[in-house]
Amino acid sequence: xxxxxxxxxxxSPASDTLDLAGIGIGPxxxxxxxxxxxxxxxxxxxxxxxxxxxxxxxxxxxDVELQSSYLKDLVTPVMPTSPWSFxxxxxxxxxxxxxxxxxxxxxxxxxxxxxxxxxxxxLKNLSFNSTVREVQFDKDKFHxxxxxxxxxxxxxxxxxxxxxxxxSWATPFLGExxxxxxxxxxxxxxxxxxxxxxxxxxxxxxxxxxxxxxxxSTLKELNWFSRRHNFEPINDTAFSNQVFSPEYxxxxxxxxxxxxxxxLKASILTSDGLSISTINAIYRRLYSLRYLENxxxxxxxxxxxxxxxxxxxxxxxxxxxxxxxxxGVEVAHADAIVLATGYQFRLxxxxxxxxxxxxxxxxxxxxxxxxxxxxxxxxxxNRIFAQNAGRYSHGIxxxxxxxxxWRSAHIINSLVGRPHFDLEPHDSQVNWLSGGHDTLxxxxxxxx
Numbered sequence: 001x002x003x004x005x006x007x008x009x010x011x012s013p014a015s016d017t018l019d020l021a022g023i024g025i026g027p028x029x030x031x032x033x034x035x036x037x038x039x040x041x042x043x044x045x046x047x048x049x050x051x052x053x054x055x056x057x058x059x060x061x062x063d064v065e066l067q068s069s070y071l072k073d074l075v076t077p078v079m080p081t082s083p084w085s086f087x088x089x090x091x092x093x094x095x096x097x098x099x100x101x102x103x104x105x106x107x108x109x110x111x112x113x114x115x116x117x118x119x120x121x122x123l124k125n126l127s128f129n130s131t132v133r134e135v136q137f138d139k140d141k142f143h144x145x146x147x148x149x150x151x152x153x154x155x156x157x158x159x160x161x162x163x164x165x166x167x168s169w170a171t172p173f174l175g176e177x178x179x180x181x182x183x184x185x186x187x188x189x190x191x192x193x194x195x196x197x198x199x200x201x202x203x204x205x206x207x208x209x210x211x212x213x214x215x216x217s218t219l220k221e222l223n224w225f226s227r228r229h230n231f232e233p234i235n236d237t238a239f240s241n242q243v244f245s246p247e248y249x250x251x252x253x254x255x256x257x258x259x260x261x262x263x264l265k266a267s268i269l270t271s272d273g274l275s276i277s278t279i280n281a282i283y284r285r286l287y288s289l290r291y292l293e294n295x296x297x298x299x300x301x302x303x304x305x306x307x308x309x310x311x312x313x314x315x316x317x318x319x320x321x322x323x324x325x326x327x328g329v330e331v332a333h334a335d336a337i338v339l340a341t342g343y344q345f346r347l348x349x350x351x352x353x354x355x356x357x358x359x360x361x362x363x364x365x366x367x368x369x370x371x372x373x374x375x376x377x378x379x380x381x382n383r384i385f386a387q388n389a390g391r392y393s394h395g396i397x398x399x400x401x402x403x404x405x406w407r408s409a410h411i412i413n414s415l416v417g418r419p420h421f422d423l424e425p426h427d428s429q430v431n432w433l434s435g436g437h438d439t440l441x442x443x444x445x446x447x448x
Contacts, residue, residue, distance in 0.1 A: 020415060021144050021153035022046030023132050023348065025053060027116055027401060028387035029159025031074040032408040033125050034084040035421075042415055045151070046159070047144070049131035053120035055113045058183045059204065061211045065106035067203065067234060067275060068244075072402045073112075074119060078409040078421050084123075089115040106277065132350045137357075137378055145350075157385040157411060158374075162343035162399070167199075169310045170339055173317065177336040181208050184338065188212070193335035194220040197319060199307055200340030201226020203234070206278040208338050213285045213297070221298045223332050225305040225321060234273030242430045243267045243395065244402040250425055251432035252395040253370050257361075264396055271396045272342075305330075310337070343399075345389040358384075361392075368393045371414050372407060385411050 020036075022029045025048035036044045075082035082088070090096040099111075120126060134145040141152045164180040179187050181204045188211060196219060198208050209224050224231075242248055252263060289295045302321070309320040316335040323330055347355060347366060359367040359375040366389060367375045374384040387407065390398040397403045409421035 016043070017141055018043050018045055018151060018153040020044040020155045020157060021142065021151055022157045022159055023135070023144070023350070024048060024158060024160035025050075025120065025126055025128070026159050026161040026388075027055060027074070028161075028404055028408070029157060030116060030120055030123075030126075031404045032157060032159070032387070032411060033123050034074045034082065034119060035079060035405070035408050035412055037084065037123060037125060038079075038082070039412065039416070039420065042412070044125055046126050047130040047132055047146075048126070048128045051129055053117050053128070055116050056182070058185050058187075059181060059207070060110060060113065060185050061188075061207050062214075063210075063281075064109045064207050065275060065277060066109050066112050066401075067106065068401050070107045070112065073115070073405070075405050077403075077405045078423070079405070084119050086112070086115050089118050092118070106275065132348070134353060135350050136353050137382070140379065140382060142382065154381070155383045155385065155415065157387060158348070158389065159387045160348045161388060162345050164339075165342045165344045166339060167307070167341060169307065170199075170337065170341075173310065173312060173337070178317070179338065181205070181338055181340040182343075184208050184211070188215070188338075191336055192218060193316075194218050195223075195316065195333060195335045196221070196338065197223040197225065197317070197332060197334035197336070198338045198340060199225050200342070201228045201231050201274075201303060202272045202340060202342070203274055203278065204342075205338075205340030206231070206274045206282060208340055210278060210282050210285065213282065213289065213299070219297055221300075221334075223300045223302065223319075223334065225307060225332075226303045227306055227324075228303055230303045231279065231301060232269055232273050233276050233279055234271075235269040236276075239430060240267070240270045242428070243270050244397045244400065245426075245428065246403065246406055246423065247425045247428035248430075248432060249395055249397065249403065251428075254433060257392075260392060260395075264392065267396050271400055300332075302330075345386075345391070354384075365392065372411060373414075383414070385414075387411075 019042050022032065022044065025046050029046050033046050036042055070086045073086040074084055076085045087096065090099050130146055132144055133147060136143045141154060142156050144151050144153060164182050166174065166180060170178060177193065196212060198205050205224065205226065212219055212222060252260065255263060286299055289297055304323060304325040306322045306324060307319055308322050311318045316333060317337055319332040319334060321330045321332055345365065357377040361367050366386065368386060368390045369375060372385050372390060374386050376384055388399055406423065409423055413419050413421055413423065
C-alpha cells in the first residue's frame with residue numbers, strides 16, 4: 001500500500017508507516033515540514049496536487065504588501081536558528097543588506113512568496129503532483145490513496161487551506177465577469193468592463209480597487225460596497241496586536257462558544273482591516289483622477305451596505321443593496337462583479353469517507369480541540385490535525401501567518417509526546433482572564 005512520488009528528483013518514503021502524512025502544502029504545512037526537517041525520529045511526508053508551490057497566485061496584484069512582520073515566518077518564532085528562515089533566504093540570495101536598506105514599512109508580498117517557494121524547492125519531505133483522492137481508516141492507520149498507490153500513516157495533518165467564500169446570490173453568476181478576488185490577477189487584465197462593482201471592504205477588496213484605479217482600462221464607474229461602518233484601517237497598535245500572541249490564545253481557549261464569538265467580533269480589525277498604505281493610495285488616486293487628470297471615472301464608495309440580491313440583465317448585473325446606515329434600498333448596475341468576500345475552511349473531498357466520523361458544530365464547521373486536532377470517533381492515538389481551521393476555536397490569529405510556526409510547534413510536541421519546543425507562555429502585557437492570570441489555558445503547551 002505504499003508508493004513513490006517524485007518531487008524535483010526526490011522521493012517520499014516508500015516503506016513502513018509514516019508517523020504523519022500531510023495533505024496540502026500551503027504556508028502552514030510548509031512551516032510544519034520545515035520544523036520537522038531537523039527532527040530525525042519523526043517520519044513525516046507532505047503531499048500536494050499542484051506541480052509546485054505557489055502562494056495565492058491570483059491575489060498577487062502589483063505592490064501588495066504583507067500585513068505581518070517578516071520575522072513571523074515559517075520557523076523563526078520557535079526556532080530562530082533554522083536554515084529555513086526568511087533571513088536565511090535573504091542571506092542565500094545575497095541581498096540581506098539591500099533588503100534592510102530598503103526600509104520597507106511592510107514587506108512586498110512577492111518577496112515573501114519567493115521565500116516560501118525557495119523553502120519548498122529544497123525540503124526533501126514534500127511531494128508535488130500528488131493528488132490525494134481518498135482517505136480511509138482501518139484499525140490503527142490512515143490509508144491515503146493517490147491516483148497510483150497509497151501511503152499509510154498513524155496521524156494526518158490537513159493543510160489544504162481555506163476556500164473562497166461566495167455569497168449565495170453570486171453563485172449562479174460565477175464566471176468571467178463575476179469572480180472571487182482569489183482570481184483577480186488573472187481576471188482583471190482582460191476584464192473589458194466600464195462598470196465594475198467590488199464587494200467587500202477588507203484588505204483584499206482594497207487591493208482590487210487600487211488595481212482597478214491604476215489600470216489603463218475602459219473603467220467609467222466603480223462601486224465599492226462594504227458591510228462595515230466605513231472603510232476602516234487595520235488596528236496595528238501594540239496592545240491590539242496582543243491578540244496575535246500565544247498568551248492570548250491560551251486565554252481565548254478558556255472561553256465558551258458565545259464568548260469566543262464576541263471576542264472574535266471585537267478584534268476583527270486587527271486582522272481584516274485595510275492597510276494604511278492601501279487607504280492612502282486609494283484616496284490619493286481618487287484625488288488625482290478627479291482634480292489632476294480630469295479622468296471621467298465615477299467612483300462610489302459605499303460602506304454600511306448589504307448586497308441582498310443580484311439579477312442578470314442584457315447590460316450586465318442589477319444589484320439590490322440595503323443601506324444599513326439609513327435603512328434605504330438602492331439599485332446599482334455593473335458589467336462585472338469582483339467578490340472580496342473572504343474565505344472559509346472546509347474538509348477536502350478526499351475526506352468524504354471519514355466525514356460521518358468527524359464532529360461538526362452548529363454552523364457545520366469541524367470542531368477542533370485545544371491541540372488543533374479534529375474531534376472524531378477514531379482512536380485517540382490516531383489524530384487528524386488541522387491547520388488554519390481554528391479561527392473560531394482558537395482565535396483570529398489562527399487564519400493569519402502570525403502564529404503559524406507556534407501552531408506547528410504545538411503539533412510537533414503532540415506528535416513526539418513531549419515539549420520538544422519550549423512553548424511555555426511569556427509574561428503577557430495584557431491580563432485577559434479574571435484575576436489577571438492566564439493560567440487555565442496553558443495546558444496545550446505543557447500537558448502531553
